[in-house]
Amino acid sequence: MSDTTPPPYVPEPTPYAAPVAAGKTNTLAIVSLVTSLVGIGLAGVITGHISLGQIKRTGESGHGLALAGLIIGYIGIAFGVILTIFWIGLFIAAANSNSYTGY
Template sequence: MVSLVSTFACCGAIGFVGALMGHVARGQIRATGEQGDGLALAGIIIGWITTLLLVAGVLVWIGLIGVAAAGY
């Protein structure tokens, strides 16, 4: 549950933390047989997707700044 919640914290800026916690949670779930595997998996998937989107957005922003600085 913490994995999924932290994925959405700060508008996805720390989505990778949710993904990492999801990986840790899935390991504990497998070891102990507890419930919550679906929530951990959702945290992993959404966390990595938001991290990817954040990185892509930063790269686009850097590219736009580079084009503006070149005077085009």
């Protein structure tokens, strides 16, 4: 008697998507965010604008970092301008006060 049993069932391997390599993050976008957070708003704004242009051209990741660096940088610059105007006004008011009893 011959054995005519079929071979055991072996499922076909399921195809899977190859892992996608994460895109390179733009270095200037990171610099923009860090300098804005440290308090160097002007550098954050400048590097943020440059990095947005590079990201648009090269397709790198980091758009959100650059945008956050720009926003925080502009807020820091505005705060600095307001604080400077306040201090100048305070010094002018102090200089014009009549309570000075100089020699």
